[in-house]
Amino acid sequence: MLGILDKARALRRVALFHGLLLPDLIALGRIAETKQLDPGNVIFREREKGTALYVVIEGSVEIFTESPSGEKTLAEIGADGCFGEAALVDDDPHSSSARVKEASTLLQIEKDTFRKLLKEHPDLVVELLRVLSRRLAEGRGEVMDEG
Secondary structure, eight states: OOOHHHHHHHHHTSGGGTTOOHHHHHHHHHHOEEEEEOTTOEEEOTTSBOOEEEEEEEEEEEEEEEETTEEEEEEEEOTTOEEOGGGGTOOOBOSSEEEEEEEEEEEEEEHHHHHHHHHHOHHHHHHHHHHHHHHHHHHHHHHHHHO
16 A cells, blocks of 8 residues: 555656645645556446546556447556546546556545545645646647647
């Protein structure tokens, strides 16, 4: 099991949380639950209500959609990657499913707990907005470079 400081260090390696200061990372580490999952374990299914953000500490997770013609893999998330982040800010159902590809250790941050943390730490909201704004600006640059 990971301690709070180990969780904070792991969260720091995730692009979504790169700009956060150690006290903010520790606050997130306190609410993050460690999950150890075996290959084939479905974390969530397409069209289910999103309830959490997941961070891959080790192993890998496959993000996929299902249709009458079969499954389509959209992404494979490895160590230091995250998925399900939209669940933290909206109540829409998942647009894809997530399944453990190889034995994995994940951090799970529940939406309700995360929102409570933001109310207790408003400075964390500002820092997360800065990080997201920076990521959006970088994304725009990539799109502009491609066009």
